[in-house]
Amino acid sequence: MKLPVVYAMHWDNIPENILKKQRSVFDHLQIELIQENANKISHGTWMNDVIKRKSSDDIIIFCDIDAFPMRRSAYLMAVENAERGAIFGLAQFSNHKKGTELYAGPMFMAFRKSTWEAMGSPALKSSTDHDAAEVMSALARKEHVDLVLSRPSSCLIPKWALGNEGVFGIGTFYGECDFFHLFESRKPAYELIFSEVADDVVADRPLNFRRYLEIVETLQPPEAERGRAGRAQGFWHRLFK
Structure with a gap:
């Protein structure tokens, strides 16, 4: 069976190097990736457009332009969950919305279209x-569909609360270093972090957290100041449950 394509959208404000490094990781892991320029179109509107192109039996996978699986097995695990009717995603929390629970974030998210249809084909646009x-x-949760969340295990610059379960931020690693999401890739200051992590994955090297933290130390305020609490602990936040 042909494995599903991963879709990532971006606006014109994303540096070309971010697109290039993401492509290099997916190429290395032999996962088909389609990066689409949907400039000025909302994320949710674009996602619904992608879904409309698919048949009911298709597996749909979304990925943020500054995120990637760190091993092929992580991608396959997401696909397997979607095939059995579950919704897989990286654990996210909307600090600026009314929600009180974690949800499957589309920075890497997989589900079968028929699962989405069974829930009423909801619009995915922010509300x-x-x-x-x-x-x-x-x-x-309302309709008892299995929800599989890969939770953050560490991050380089803590910035946001993950509900009552911990924190996430710039340069967040999920699961057992299964997935990586930079966040705020439109800011040039963070581009080198993304490049270094991507290069280590492509070269099959051990992740060089010391190097990543050295990059964080070179950032100028306010970026560096936001991570002060994290630096006091070596910028290494383990969020075990």
Whole structure:
């Protein structure tokens, strides 16, 4: 069976090097990636457009332009969960919305289209109550659809609360270093972090956290100041449950 394609959208404000490094990781892992320029189109509107192109039996996978799986097995695990009717995603929390629970974030998210259809084919656009794609997790809980979340294990610059379960931020690693998401890739200051992590994955090297932290130390305020609490602990936040 042909494995599903991964879709990533970007606006014109994303540096070309971010696109290039993401492509290099997917090429290395032999995962088909389609990067689409949907400039000025909302994330949720674009996701619904992608879904419309697919048949009911298709597995749909979304990935943020500054995120990637760090091993092929992580991608396959997401596919397997989607095939059995579950919704897989990286654990996210909307600090600026009304939601009180974690949800499957579309920075890497997999589900079968028929699962989405069974929940009423919801619009994935951000709303008053939910961030982009968050409604799927709310409906999954209501309708007893299995929700599989890969939670953050560490991050380089802690910045946001993950509900009552910990923190996430710039340069967040999920699971057992299964996935990586930079966040705020539009800011040039963070581009080198993304490049270094991607290069280590492509070269099959051990992750060089010391190097990543050295890069963080060179950032100028306010970026560096936001991570002060993290630096006091070596910027290494383990969020075990």
